[in-house]
Amino acid sequence: AQSVTQLGSHVSVSEGALVLLRCNYSSSVPPYLFWYVQYPNQGLQLLLKYTTGATLVKGINGFEAEFKKSETSFHLTKPSAHMSDAAEYFCAVTADNYGQNFVFGPGTRLSVLP
């Protein structure tokens, strides 16, 4: 069975500071990994995904994440936070080759302070 943990239910950073949101997963087979962002009263929007190949993946809005198999991690980073980055972020994993059986982490709420 797969699982996802996200360290820190709430993270606060100052505008312009580095954003680091942590995600660790467990999976018995090579996983597909995703980060989603949810703005208030909206659905989840895909930020980026890792399937195969390059372990550093770039997404929208300047975010990127690195797949580290040895650490079973897929942490999300952004060099400089913007006020508009304030949202909830979800890490998700699936090992299914038919596009299903996603497991989501509990989410991390990011606050950006002026």
Add this chain to the structure above:
Amino acid sequence: NAGVTQTPKFQVLKTGQSMTLQCAQDMNHEYMSWYRQDPGMGLRLIHYSVGAGITDQGEVPNGYNVSRSTTEDFPLRLLSAAPSQTSVYFCASSTRTGGSPLHFGNGTRLTVT
């Protein structure tokens, strides 16, 4: 491009009432699913479908029913609403290909009193 459309956006029910949450997608996705989102618990899978006429249970199916008569539509029925079903419900769809992301609707916020 509409993507995944959910209706209604908000709903208040009394305990014991029934209702149907609608979900439609225009991307010709085979896979459709329903999740509920509760604070601190992420998203939990209620039911899913891999094609018209095929449905299956997810992690938290009790109290919910689904059907899939067309590729486009995947309604979720609450048979007899309970306060524990107060939640935000999301419909999502994807192609049946490894690594394909889920595409989400904007959600339905349901309150059961």
